[in-house]
Amino acid sequence: MSNQRKCHKMQRWQMAIAFALVFLFAVSFAFAAGQQENQAAGAEETVTLEWWTWDSEEYDEASQRAMAKVFEETHPDIKINMILMPVSGFETKMTTALGSGVGGPDVTFFSIANWYPKALPLDDLIERDNFDTSIYYDAFWKTKTQFDGKTIGLPLGVGAQFIMYNKDLFDEAGVAYPEDDWTTADYLEIARKVANPDKKIWGCEILKRPFRAIWFNHGEDVRLYSPDSKVVEGYLNSPGSQQAYEWFYDLMRSGATPSVSDMETLSSENTGPVDLFMAGRLGMATLNQGHMLNAVKEGMNFGVVREPGLEGGERYVNAWSLMVSIWEGSENPDESWEFLKWYVGPEGQKFLMDNANLFPSIGSVAKQYKDADKDYVQGFLKVLEDTNVAIWRGTHPSGSKVESGIKDLWDKIQLNLISRSDIKAELDALVPAAQLTLEEAKKTLGK
Amino acid sequence: MSIPLKGQNKGISPVFNKRITVNIKHVIKTLFIHLCMILIAFFFLVPILWMLSTALKLRWEIFAWPPEWLPREPHWENFREAFKRVPMWGYMWNTLRIIFFKVIGELFAVPLVAYAFARFRFPGKKVLFLLVISTMMIPLQTKLIPLFSMYVRFGLIDSYWPLILPAFTGTPFFIFLMVQYIKTMPRDLDDAARIDGLNNYGILYRILIPLCVPALTITVTYTFLWTWNEFLQPLIYLNSYEKYTIQLGLEMFKGMWSVEWNLLMAATLSTMLPVLVLYFFAQKKLIGGIATLGLKG
Amino acid sequence: MKRSKRSAIDRRQTIDAYVCISPWLIGFLIFTIMPISFTIYYSFTRWTIMEPPVWIGLKNYIFMFTKDPIFWQSLKVTSLYVVMSLPIIIIFGLLLALLLNLKIRGMNLYRTLFYIPAVISGVSVAMLWTWLLQPDVGMVNTLLDLVGIKGPGWFWDPVWALPSVASMSVWKVGGSAVIYLAGLQNIPPQLYEAARIDGAGRRQAFFKITIPLLTPTLFFQLIIQMIECFKVFTEAFVITKGGPLKATYFYLLYFYEEGFQHFNTGYASALILVLVTVIMGMTVFVNYTSKRWVYYAGEDRAS
Structure with a gap:
């Protein structure tokens, strides 16, 4: 009987140790993963931005990747981590991240009004860089980028x-x-x-x-x-x-x-x-x-x-324009702004217009639209002239x-x-x- | 072994020609069962056939009138196109890897936890068991934000850990299933084993687990199926395109302004195959349990 | 002396039990208690997810019970759904399992075929049902036309919408049958043998052996499927959007719209806690009655 109990006891300890090991393993792995990321971020000079986007008829996956590459070439100190996700899941993922206050993207679409309070106000940056906002169609600029008296994003394309x-x-x-x-x-x-x-x-x-x-x-x-x-x-x-x-x-x-x-x-x-x-x-x-x-x-x-x-x-x-903003929790607001003003500025929008099907929100760029003479484009332009x-x-x-x-x-x-x-x-x-x-x-x- | 439910006739007759009638009756009965089966199977096959028909159509042909149950001309290239558009093979592989670890996790945790609830007496048992069941009632959406924050703080975002770790704590559904299963095992089994010198864990691993194969099979197949169909969690926890799972890949066919139903159905059908193949083999393991004891003993 | 020995065994059993359930216990603390305590806190606040929550005490609950007709409507609709859908899954699942437990050639194939609907995830099935039940050209109404019956508007008729959604449960029986199938394996065949020798008919064997020995599985199914039914969502979300006239405005749909579309998340937290309480109450009730009808071969005889 005593022998049996001993054996019993030993097995119990074995079990306990097995548990401890499994959880130690899991937890240590977790920390290791976290630290690795930190080290990677600290070791290099460049900043990596997280950019959440989706694939659409107007800007498909390939053209967006190509665009990010062009940006990286012209801005060697910034790397773009393009995170492509299903359109249907974007809302849930954004709401979760914004609600958590951690793990959000640097740059992304702020497509829902309830998210606006979490976008970084851009007025100071616009003023600092003398960024010309008059390039955008006036009606879209006024209605789609302003919240609470502040500019919180730039308008990408028009629809x-x-x-x-x-x-x-x-x-x-x-x-x-x-x-x-x-x-x-x-x-x-x-x-x-x-x-x-x-x-x-x-x-x-x-x-x-x-x-x-x-x-x-x-x-x-x-x-x-x-x-x-x-x-x-x-x-x-x-x-x-x-x-x-x-x-x-x-x-x-x-x-x-x-x-x-x-x-x-x-x-x-x-x-x-x-x-x-x-x-x-x-x-x-x-x-x-x-x-x-x-x-x-x-x-x-x-x-x-x-x-x-x-x-x-x-x-x-x-009519609408999709507002692209910087998340207020971004650790690299300056670099994000660099990317944002390039991506939603004339260069980025022209790239997406030429390589995909974006209809730009910048009048001077829109004039160069490849099929501008087709009657459906003319029809669309006419619709947009109604600035109401x-x-x-x-x-x-x-x-x-x-x-x-x-x-x-x-x-x-x-x-x-x-x-x-x-x-x-x-x-x-x-x-x-x-x-x-x-x-x-x-x-x-x-x- | 006799087949009680199909039941030969009441009482076995020694008379020879009566036996022939029994046999003819038996044949008719078998035929009848097959007929029933085929009818029901057809009923259950309708969705697959409809999906296949949709997968073979042109994009807008799906919405033609009168509704066409068959494609005018089968477009098998939709399948190729679907796999070209989204890296489905890679996503299947990713999902399989997650499933592998989850299955290990469930097989580790579920029998242990269930064993305690089914066999031990301990303070707080009833309340704790109610809590096991009640965790199933809480929709995932309510827990997303706190869990996401936690995983971000631990640096686990964009890894498979948030998907795998919960399996190592046992899914309540399987725990409950296993508890019910173990509870139907006679205690005499335990007592006999205890006399043979096995301790509690010995009883679990040597005696009970081999008898729980049907329940464990369900655990494995359901883990597989649920992980395969899981959308919300991979969406929230994964960031890299290369790490995505099946369901995220399937959602990619739903565009901003329209859904490519034919490609979506082609991809859905293809990704269903592994689940069905697994089930085809797994369901053979649904045989066993206490019923086999009779044969051994 | 005897008493102390008994308590020593009890203590050892308690320790063993807690070691065994420790994986679940740890998971429960991390993956359930931690997030749900946030939910409980939020249910006493106004919270939009984006702004910090504002404490308002019991106001969410008071509003829900006194001023919110949609809450009652969704609770009513969901309960009706459970009442319609649960018997389908429980009974048809059992019948299907009995059929699949026969030993005939090709059973492996049949079993796999019957499992197919359980494999297809929500949206595809929903899409299929809208086609089948389409009032003018759908398959069901076309067949009804042949026998001279004018079929109803199904999902698009305030009276028929809920039964239509409930009838979709028929497809889920494949999954529930698998669990019965596992349960059937735990019935010793010798019992049937003995019953036959005693001259019992098949029907008697079914009611005296199969059903009683299957009660633990039935109990499991009852609880699990009840929880699942209360959580009905995808069908309404994809097909009916809760309509027409809120005839299929299920509780989780209301919760989802409040919490994630109207950003009334504090209120949504309160909603979900009420639902969990309701289901928990039902579970305790079923559990209470189970002592009378569930038979465990391995029941703890001491207690």
């Missing part, structure tokens, strides 16, 4: 939503191509004419959310809440909003659009009606320059026109929360659960809850 129409389908139906001054009523009319239900060809897609120019063009008061983000009353339920919702109601009942289920089934995740348009089953679709490049590649016969508005009303364009770059989602990041509150009304209109005359009452009924949401969200998100 815009516009309507692409399939010329073949228009010709088949004998419908004239839309003109720039067309109205939302024309849009419905044309969509009806182009649609061919027997062949499952539709005039246009359905709207999923209230943030397209065609929506906003219904009037100044077509917003979720006031521009100062304080009041919902008089905006969500304004006459303009009512008109927009009624127009949407007519669109849903027009028979010119695919059903909701068709849209969900036949268009891929989050990328809108592009698949249906490319398959030749949509007469018109609201798309952007990235989709346009795909259509060019596929040899489609299409035209480009801006989104319609009201007769004589103000016209807007949903709208920010109709409101300046407050709580917009998405308020918007999700009105989703039920969208469902009701889409599923035909209410009549046209109910719309005003439905909108009025949504106001108190939306106001509460806005106030709650403001407590959290500030301002």
